[in-house]
Amino acid sequence: MAEYVPRVEANQQVEASNYVVRRELHKALVMELPARLEMLKAVEIRKVTQAKYDEIVSHLPGLILNALNSRSSSES
Numbered sequence: 635m636a637e638y639v640p641r642v643e644a645n646q647q648v649e650a651s652n653y654v655v656r657r658e659l660h661k662a663l664v665m666e667l668p669a670r671l672e673m674l675k676a677v678e679i680r681k682v683t684q685a686k687y688d689e690i691v692s693h694l695p696g697l698i699l700n701a702l703n704s705r706s707s708s709e710s
Contacts, residue, residue, distance in 0.1 A: 650698070650701050650702055650705055651698045658697065667682065667686060
């Protein structure tokens with residue numbers, strides 16, 4: 635049977651998860667990729683961005699769990 639989660643806690647978990655996603659996208663799209671994409675052709679840019687996207691998506695579940703676990707342990 636499913637466990638009830640208070641709305642406030644659920645909202646905090648969603649906000650923490652969204653923060654992790656935004657942080658990782660910002661790191662990739664604003665900080666890292668622009669320098670790597672200079673002087674590349676469109677096909678090469680697509681390959682690099684697709685690889686970065688795949689990398690981010692594959693790491694998100696672990697990053698989100700870490701953020702939620704550290705948030706819940708700091709509240710204890």
